[in-house]
Amino acid sequence: MEIIELLRRPWPWYVAGPLIGLTVPVLLLLGNKSFGISSSFRHICAAVIPAGLPFFKYNWRKEAWNLFFVAGIAIGGFVGNFWLANPDTIVVADETRQSLAALGVQDFSGLMPADIFAPGNVFTLKGLIFFVLGGFLVGFGTRYAGGCTSGHAIMGLSNLQWPSLVATVSFMIGGFASTHLLLPFLLNLAR
The missing domain is CATH 1.10.287 (Helix Hairpins)
Known part of the structure; x- marks a missing residue:
């Protein structure tokens, strides 16, 4: 199997889960960093808002790695969507389809129900x-x-x-x- 084909397919939980779990010790060992995404919003605000708000008065540059991490996630999502998209149709369980159909959600042709999104x-x-x-x-x-x-x-x-x-x-x-x-x-x- 080619590497591109491997990347296009969904990864099983027993591969993806440990890879996500390994980010914790890797971040701790490489720089005593903690994993989290929402703190990047605070760093962005601290970088661009010059107001003297106490919540934003800290050395955000020390946490700039987090901004690169989040940018990498966004770039990876873009690459995954446009170049590594899974060509197979998304399979939704029949019971889920029936439950959602009762609520008016009928279109399952994309990644997200078009009736909502x-x-x-x-x-x-x-x-x-x-x-x-x-x-x-x-x-x-x-x-x-x-x-x-x-x-x-x-x-x-x-x-x-x-x-x-x-x-x-x-x-x-x-x-x-x-x-x-x-x-x-x-x-x-x-x-």
């Missing part, structure tokens, strides 16, 4: 709730929780941090509640 949906009530309010809540939640899911679930749990366990369990409970309680309500808006 089509460009025409952005300026609808449903789109504003999903994208604007949802984006704000995710951003606020990561700051309130002291980090995002990757920082808490990967880095924090590997360091046996109690707050990271609480945050990760809270993320899971919030995800289940959103899926089973909020999503049906939101998908039925303006239907």
Whole structure:
């Protein structure tokens, strides 16, 4: 199998999981760095906002590696989408299709359901709730929780941090509640 074909296929959990897990000791050994993505927003703000806000008064240049890490993720996503995209159709379980069809989601032709994520949906009530309010809540939640899911679930749990366990369990409970309680309500808006 060629390397390009290997990169185009989904990787099994027993390969991808340990590779993600190995980032923690590698970052710690190479420079005593902690893994996390949401802190990069603070670094960007500290770099571009000249105001004297105490939250942004720190040496952000010391954390510039994190900005390169996030830029690498974005570039990797771009490369993966345009040059290494999986040519196979995304397989969605029949039970999931039936559950979503009952909520009005019918189009599974792309990576994301077009019934929700089509460009025409952005300026609808449903789109504003999903994208604007949802984006704000995710951003606020990561700051309130002291980090995002990757920082808490990967880095924090590997360091046996109690707050990271609480945050990760809270993320899971919030995800289940959103899926089973909020999503049906939101998908039925303006239907």
